[in-house]
Amino acid sequence: MKILALSLMLMLFLSSSVLADDSMEVDVIVDGDEVELDEPARMEKGRTLLPARDVFEGIGAEMDWDPDTQTASGTLDDTVVEIPLGSNEATVDDEQEDLDVKAQTFEGYTYVPLRFAGKAFGGEVSWDGATNTVDITMPDKEEESKDTVTSEKDSDDELIAHFIDVGQGDAIFLEAPDKNILVDAGDNWEGETVVNYIKELDVDIIHKVVASHPHADHIGGLSEVYDKFEVEVTYDSGVEHDTETYEEYYELANEKTDLQTAKKGDTLDVESVDAQFIHPPEDHEGDIHDLNLVLNIDYEDNSILLTGDAEKPSEEMMIENSQELPSEILKVGHHGSSTSTSEEFLDNVDPEAAVIQVGEDNRYGHPDEKVLHRLQENGVDIYRNDYQGDIVVTLDDDDWDSNVKPWDGEVAEKDEPEDDEKEPIGEVNINTASKEELQEITHISETRAEEIKESRPFDSLDQLTQIHGIADQRLEDIKEEGTAYVE
Secondary structure: OHHHHHHHHHHHHOOOOOOOOOEEOOEEEEOOEEEOOOOOEEEEOOEEEEEHHHHHHHOOOEEEEEOOOOEEEEEEOOEEEEEEEOOOEEEEOOEEEEOOOOEEEEOOEEEEEHHHHHHHHOOEEEEEOOOOEEEEEOOOHHHOOOOOOOOOOOOOOOEEEEEOOOOOOOOEEEEOOOOEEEEOOOOHHHHHHHHHHHHHOOOOEEEEEEEOOOOHHHHOOHHHHHHHOEEEEEEEOOOOOOOHHHHHHHHHHHHHOEEEEOOOOOEOOOOOOEEEEEEOOOOOOOOOOOOOOEEEEEEOOEEEEEOOOOOHHHHHHHHHHOOOOOOOEEEOHHHHOOOOOOHHHHHHHOOOEEEEOOOOOOOOOOOOHHHHHHHHHOOOEEEEHHHHOOEEEEEOOOOEEEOOOOOOOOOOOOOOOOHHHOOOOOOEEOOOOOHHHHOOOOOOOHHHHHHHHHHOOOOOHHHHHHOOOOOHHHHHHHHHHOOEEOO
């Protein structure tokens, strides 16, 4: 990377004035080391050009030439620079950039502008006119932004947790020293995203899959995973769900893996980590979120708590029944919804960092501002897929690190109203409301309002899925709106 920046910075600086057909001997120094140049520099319109191969290979990049498009390109790490012949434009990582001078050929060599290359790779460039020397200083790698995904484990003594950006859904891939673990895989259309991400890590087998609960934004992508990878075991909450997504998932999990129902106290049987389910207890009853699997993973002196869509009633049970709550890394429950991450739960987990798997500009308003404020007030570093893309957390013997810096957004503090000023949880009781009142609820048409009246009484809002046309997503919309309630 330093050398790449070297030639690029060199291009940047060496664009000083010389006549079009003049050649010029130039020394290029990158971080104190001289770069060997096979051909002299050339000047065009006051800009310095060097052969593309000298530029790219001199900095350690892989040089490529596309004869069809007449384009010279250099690739180093995850940076790709493409400079076409005779064009006023070039690209850096698919982003279009203007060129002060076009790339050109001379005696069979393709010459590219050094100034552009220097700017593209971000080094500091100085020019000594007395000695015709370009001196390039590259930034320290430790200070560089780490926005790219770690593609390979740096050590066998690390646990690497990839919080994959699947929009409004969960997908966490864990590289333990001896096993690969996948917890959820986003919605149906995100299956390919998850598969491609894991393939980039040179993985061909997933030893353990955890399906936290049967909602589509957690299990939808697993069908694609089962199709593309060998999977040994799948752990399921045991909750059935009347959707095509669930039926397809269940059939493939049964056919291609050893499908097991997990409960509190069960483990993943992975030697290098202590991975244990801490919720739900055996014989516990409730709705889908009440029975959501919660997984605690201890690695050396660090811990990750993966909560799926666990809500406050489940959090209360975990506080009462589990000794495994304290964790350095918390995957925030239910995408940062107000239904989860209570103050008491946060106090018990006491995390250093919290990852929120949430979609950009999602319709639910996740994450809730009160949850964000609560995390900030407790000094928790926040990481968000909607702002930061894929988030990679690496845990070693006694510390952890991430590929991106914490989210630094501000959340306005809201004054809590007095108890007598607080609005009711909902405005429309579906067991007593009139047809007109029922239609004030999102997704409830006149026809559905009539069906609700005929189907009363309801014990919970979850039973609205019995109404024609109300499936998981619409039920989530109704809950998030907060208008409907059951009493």
